[in-house]
Amino acid sequence: MGVEICVEGLTKSFGHQVIWQDVSLTLPAGEVSVMLGPSGTGKSVFLKTLVGLLKPERGSITIQGRDITKLREHDLYEVRKLFGVLFQDGALFGSMNLYDNIAFPLREHTRKSESEIRRIVLEKMDMVGLIGAEGKLPGEISGGMRKRAGLARALVLDPEIILFDEPDSGLDPVRVAYLNQLIVDLNAQIDATFLIVTHDIASARQVPDNIGLLFRRELVMFGPREELLTSNEPVVRQFLNGRMQGPIGMAEEKDAAQVEQELAALGDSDGKGTQTPGSQALTPRLLPGPGIPRPPRWEAIARREAALHRTTVASA
Numbered sequence: 575m576g577v578e579i580c581v582e583g584l585t586k587s588f589g590h591q592v593i594w595q596d597v598s599l600t601l602p603a604g605e606v607s608v609m610l611g612p613s614g615t616g617k618s619v620f621l622k623t624l625v626g627l628l629k630p631e632r633g634s635i636t637i638q639g640r641d642i643t644k645l646r647e648h649d650l651y652e653v654r655k656l657f658g659v660l661f662q663d664g665a666l667f668g669s670m671n672l673y674d675n676i677a678f679p680l681r682e683h684t685r686k687s688e689s690e691i692r693r694i695v696l697e698k699m700d701m702v703g704l705i706g707a708e709g710k711l712p713g714e715i716s717g718g719m720r721k722r723a724g725l726a727r728a729l730v731l732d733p734e735i736i737l738f739d740e741p742d743s744g745l746d747p748v749r750v751a752y753l754n755q756l757i758v759d760l761n762a763q764i765d766a767t768f769l770i771v772t773h774d775i776a777s778a779r780q781v782p783d784n785i786g787l788l789f790r791r792e793l794v795m796f797g798p799r800e801e802l803l804t805s806n807e808p809v810v811r812q813f814l815n816g817r818m819q820g821p822i823g824m825a826e827e828k829d830a831a832q833v834e835q836e837l838a839a840l841g842d843s844d845g846k847g848t849q850t851p852g853s854q855a856l857t858p859r860l861l862p863g864p865g866i867p868r869p870p871r872w873e874a875i876a877r878r879e880a881a882l883h884r885t886t887v888a889s890a
């Protein structure tokens with residue numbers, strides 16, 4: 575069914591370098607959340623901290639009533655079984671064919687028979703559209719197929735939470751569209767809690783229930799997709815529109831006067847986000863494919879989005 579992850583007051587540093595501080599958010603059970611942020615703002619560090627690979631200095635991460643930042647290695651090992659992680663390059667073993675790569679967690683962490691393992695591996699390969707490629711080596715297949723193989727491997731232990739680290743990196747737009755559909759379909763089918771780190775704005779607009787944005791060592795915003803997409807907060811707007819004008823600079827932050835000037839030139843209020851709330855366009859959400867029932871939460875989301883649409887139309 576997926577589990578909720580509740581993060582409170584989380585701070586992570588490496589030596590004197592604070593990566594982010596006082597991050598608080600709740601990833602709702604079974605929902606898809608996306609974490610955005612300029613390069614180097616610590617999105618991958620956030621994923622690694624959630625899964626217990628990095629220890630934060632302060633704050634808590636509560637999963638099923640336990641603060642995983644306080645767990646000893648043995649208990650952490652148990653909690654990690656709740657997670658499936660899709661690393662950027664799929665993180666496959668180059669010398670093993672896809673079947674053995676995907677079977678690996680089952681052989682390592684369970685006592686299932688080879689026939690049971692075969693059933694599970696083929697089921698997951700089917701879910702990600704890789705049937706027939708069992709004997710291929712990772713080096714013989716495309717980047718998109720490697721991602722899907724990594725995803726099948728992340729699924730074999732039936733995780734409650736799946737973390738995706740830039741699943742779309744290095745893929746062409748068509749492969750990204752297929753992968754996004756696969757993510758939405760999978761979420762509807764297995765109901766796990768998904769957190770996706772991505773730079774792809776089109777994906778961030780269409781796929782998640784919730785969006786977060788890390789910037790200047792802080793979580794600028796985290797909330798329902800429609801709230802972020804219609805937000806007038808300058809950092810959020812700049813990032814979601816992928817433009818140069820705004821608080822986010824090439825290498826460092828810009829000064830306030832420059833930001834104000836740029837936003838004024840764009841006709842974007844006074845740079846302080848004082849436009850009418852909800853005046854930004856809301857991209858339609860990506861729906862599960864034919865034959866895949868929509869999860870129950872979709873009705874409530876559709877009502878929320880329709881209400882927001884009515885407000886937008888009324889204020890236009």
Ligand SMILES: Nc1ncnc2c1ncn2[C@@H]1O[C@H](COP(=O)(O)OP(=O)(O)OP(=O)(O)O)[C@@H](O)[C@H]1O
Pocket residue numbers: 588593611612613614615616617618619620
């Ligand atoms: N193990 C580590 N030790 C020291 N510094 C680290 C470590 N891991 C990450 N960092 C630093 O943390 C910062 C954030 O890195 P991270 O990879 O999480 O950023 P990101 O937002 O995922 O970037 P990108 O979008 O470019 O992938 C970087 O400055 C990086 O050098």
